[in-house]
Structure formats: structure tokens, C-alpha cells
Amino acid sequence: MANQTTAKAKAAEPVQPANTMSVIAPALGWLIPGAGHMIQKRWIRGVLLFVSIGTLFILGLLMQGHIYKANGGDILEMLGFIGDLGAGGMYIVTLAMNWGQGAIAFAIADYGTKFMIVAGLLNFIAVADAYHIAIGKKQ
């Protein structure tokens, strides 16, 4: 019975062969938010994602938010690092320029820190979306 159900589910889903775009689009989308959509000619979606995620991240920096590094030690800092890492190229540039290294001294700086983490997490979702477009699961 269970095997029949599984077999039906497999038959319903069209098998999509892995292609180059299914690797390039997510990778590019991680590096530059929205680029994974733009390379697949979803221009408006790509631009909107770029503006939304980019603005959140930059606003976070301008609000004197803190950027987390890999060797945080504390579990919460490691989670913050995972979130920040999602911003891809912006995270790399921020680290390289030594921005966002101040202490979180007031409420707005704490909001800024959360803005950057959420920007990274939203970019993870955008990367997954670019992958789904590349494999034909979404238009």
C-alpha cells in the first residue's frame, strides 16, 4: 500500500535532470542577492530581491549593527554567523572592510544586527527559489 502511494507520487512528479543552471543560479544568487533570478531572465523579481535584501543589509550596517564571525564560540553567535553568511558577497565585503565590528550599545544597533541576519536568511530563501526555477519546479 505504502509502496503504491510512493510510486504514484514519483510518477506524478516529472523528473528533472540536473543542469548547469541549477548549480550556477543558486551560487550566483548567494553571492549577489537576486542575481540567481536575473540570470534566468526573471528581471523584475531579481531586481526586487536585490533591492529588498541589499537595503535591509545596508540599513543594518548603517544602524551600527554587529556582524558575526565564524569563531564566535557562543551558540547564539554561531547562529548569527549562519544568518549573516546568507548575505553572501555583502557579508564578505563587510568582513573585508572591517565594518560592523562595534559592540551593540543601544536598541537601534540591536535592530541593525537583526536586519543583517534576516537579510541573510531571506537570501537563503531567494537562493532556494532560484534553484526551484532552474530545475523547472517553479516558473
Add this chain to the structure above:
Amino acid sequence: MTVQLTHFSAAFVFALFASIVFGITHRETTREMVRYGLYCFALFLGGLLVAGWAMWLVRR
């Protein structure tokens, strides 16, 4: 250069951009994307106002 947003404007900006990304990534057609984005935005701001008034009531 620094930016000093108020608590409400920070929440507004957050809700706006998060809703745009949710709308694009969670729905298939353009119409559904716009509708879902607006729905998320309304929930974000509605939740913000409800939580704000709830805290005001608790404080009294």
C-alpha cells in the same frame, strides 16, 4: 554615516522588504505574489500594532 530609525519606522522597513521577498519566493504567479506580499505586510504591521497595544495594557 549612521541611520537613526524610530522603532516604528524600523519595523515598517523590515515588514516592507521581508514581505516583498516572501511574496516573490512563496507564490507562483505575479498576481498571487502581490496578494501574498500584501497579506504578509498587513500581518507584520497588524502584529506590531497589536503587540504594542498589548504591552501598553500590561504596563498599566
